[in-house]
């Protein structure tokens with residue numbers, strides 16, 4: 001058996017399909033976000049502006065977050081030194097879980113090393129807690145939810161994206177006493193569209209189903225205290241399990257679920273992805289808690305964030321670019337071809353110092369390749385002007401379409 005040849009073939013398949021991923025090497029500079037240094041493979045550098053980051057509010061450089069991290073680092077050292085069960089539960093972890101539970105007005109919260117792990121560990125464990133469970137899952141759910149559902153090995157039903165009529169049909173088809181859970185997202189990050197949260201909850205209540213929502217692209221950014229879209233729409237109390245990340249708008253790292261004390265106790269006790277891994281470093285927990293605390297009481301960054309997204313969309317529309325607009329903070333521009341998408345991204349980086357990663361299959365369906373911009377409060381008028389000018393030039397240079405797709 002020639003193992004090396006097998007590995008090479010696997011890599012070659014990605015090259016042939018045009019979906020081999022090339023990482024862009026960047027050094028973000030604290031205090032200068034969204035500016036960063038791009039280090040080319042040959043070692044040369046160029047100053048760039050990041051337009052595709054998930055540090056949506058710039059909290060990764062917020063003085064309160066950094067101060068809390070420095071303080072915890074100096075007080076306790078680098079790592080937590082253990083799993084949660086074996087010496088790795090610190091006052092910082094407990095304080096962060098209390099902060100998260102309060103954010104979502106739930107009895108309890110449980111920390112994971114990422115929201116990916118939180119989704120995977122929770123969804124794969126629920127079928128063990130509830131024998132016979134059937135999971136109903138939106139077809140565009142994030143990979144971490146899909147993998148969690150697969151790992152749980154329970155029956156699943158996939159409903160068409162945001163299609164509550166289809167969801168109702170699937171719920172009706174199940175025998176009435178079947179335990180069931182509906183898994184969905186509040187903001188789908190590739191199109192930036194919202195899930196029909198109220199309608200899904202109504203159905204869940206009608207059919208006695210549990211609800212599981214991924215608010216990863218909404219926590220910190222929506223709702224009066226940054227509790228997400230469910231907080232904005234006054235629906236948090238009607239959702240059983242809320243999943244969120246500490247790595248995007250909160251600017252640090254980690255993931256969580258918030259739920260009833262009973263649910264959290266069971267996941268804590270059964271989920272291998274929670275149990276058998278070193279807990280987050282205390283400094284990370286301290287930084288995340290400071291970030292949540294800040295955003296709970298300061299709606300200012302959220303408001304600027306939404307304004308920035310609206311301004312960018314208006315200006316892109318002014319150029320006639322094929323914007324995908326569903327009213328969220330995410331700004332995707334349709335390209336529809338993987339090679340052109342990569343080429344545009346390369347030209348923006350090399351010629352204009354603008355970093356936006358091309359989004360190609362399998363992250364999005366073939367033919368819907370796109371550039372996805374994430375404006376933030378730290379993108380000022382100058383950055384915006386330069387982005388608009390660069391896109392205008394490139395769209396003409398490459399003779400691309402200027403038609404509005406999904407207004």
Ligand SMILES: *Cc1c(COP(=O)(O)O)cnc(C)c1O
Nearest residue numbers: 114115116142216245247254255
């Ligand atoms: C990024 C993402 C996750 C994973 O969050 P991490 O904390 O980065 O692991 C989960 N769900 C959705 C929808 C995401 O976009």
